[in-house]
Amino acid sequence: ELKVEQNPLFLSMQEGKNYTIYCNYSTTSDRLYWYRQDPGKSLESLFVLLSNGAVKQEGRLMASLDTKARLSTLHITAAVHDLSATYFCAVDYSGTYKYIFGTGTRLKVLA
Amino acid sequence: DTGVSQDPRHKITKRGQNVTFRCDPISEHNRLYWYRQTLGQGPEFLTYFQNEAQLEKSRLLSDRFSAERPKGSFSTLEIQRTEQGDSAMYLCASSLAWGHKAEKLFFGSGTQLSVL
Numbered sequence: 584e585l586k587v588e589q590n591p592l593f594l595s596m597q598e599g600k601n602y603t604i605y606c607n608y609s610t611t612s613d614r615l616y617w618y619r620q621d622p623g624k625s626l627e628s629l630f631v632l633l634s635n636g637a638v639k640q641e642g643r644l645m646a647s648l649d650t651k652a653r654l655s656t657l658h659i660t661a662a663v664h665d666l667s668a669t670y671f672c673a674v675d676y677s678g679t680y681k682y683i684f685g686t687g688t689r690l691k692v693l694a
Numbered sequence: 695d696t697g698v699s700q701d702p703r704h705k706i707t708k709r710g711q712n713v714t715f716r717c718d719p720i721s722e723h724n725r726l727y728w729y730r731q732t733l734g735q736g737p738e739f740l741t742y743f744q745n746e747a748q749l750e751k752s753r754l755l756s757d758r759f760s761a762e763r764p765k766g767s768f769s770t771l772e773i774q775r776t777e778q779g780d781s782a783m784y785l786c787a788s789s790l791a792w793g794h795k796a797e798k799l800f801f802g803s804g805t806q807l808s809v810l
Contacts, residue, residue, distance in 0.1 A: 587736075616799070625785065625801040626737070671736050680725070680791070681750045682799070684736030 585610045585676045589685035597693050599661050604688045606655040606672035614675035615655050616682065617646050619668045626671065630657075662692045696720055698802035700786050706808045707776055714772045715805045719788030726769050727799065728761055729785040737785055743769060776809045783807075 586609040596602050606615070617629040630639040632648035632655060639646050643666065645658045655672055669689045673682040699718045707713050719726050724745050729737035740759065741751045745766040758776075763769040773780055783804040791797035 625803045626787075626799075628798050628800070631798060673736075679750055680742060680797075681739050681752075682727075683739060684729075687734075687736050 585612070585674060585683045587672060587674050587683050587685040589670075589672060589688050591688060592686060593689050593691075595691045595693060596659075596662050598663055601661065602659050604657040604659070604670055604690075606657070606674075606685055608653050608655075608672075608674045608683075610677065611650070611653075612674045612677065613650055614678070615648050616673040617655070617657055618671045618673065618684075620671065620687070621668050629670075659690075662690075664692045664694055666690060667692045698786055698788050698800050700784075700802040700805050702805055703803065704806045704808075706810065708810050709778060710775055712772065712774045713776055713807065714770055715784055715786075715807075717769045717771070717786030717788075717802060719768070719786070720790075720800055721767075723788035723790045723800075724766070725789045725791050725797065726763055727787040727789075728769070728771050729787065731783045731785055731804070732781075740771075773807075776807075778809045781807055781809045 588607045590605050615632045618626040620626045630646040635650040637648045643660045648655045669687045671684050671687045673684045701716045727742040728740040731737045741761050743763040746763050758774045761771045783806050785804045787799040787801045789797040789799045
């Protein structure tokens, strides 16, 4: 069974600082997604990573995928308050389109 | 609005009652997913449809749960004989996907179920 773990689970950071969220998964997959969820809201798709070495960037967020290490990272550059949210990674379980989500990283950016 | 819509937004029921939720996906989206999310956790996969065919169903899903997508458009999720452990946010998502191409899931706002 596929397990998806994220760390840290909680992250409190100052505005302007950089940080990285990690997503590890337990079985082979070549399709990984990152989502954002604001409190009381639904999920918003951020990135789709489809191959080893894939890197996607949008604004202050950059995601990468290392399929050999079964690891994805979401890097935050010069954080701003608007990035405060919970971030989830989701992995396609063996090409079944059954997406397994991590436990999430709750990010709080302090002004 | 062309987003994914779910109805109702909130449902309070007594233990043992049956409940049914509806999801209207984005039109022309061929895949539809149901997830369940409890506070502080990531969404948990329940099932998904390709058009009207139910292709995957979580082994964690008990026989009390059933989902349909009769004409490949809207979907319903029914929970029979609800239990307090069923209390959660039920999320629906849809996507337009062909073969193994990347798909982007669009999520609805969810139905919050509270079982008393």
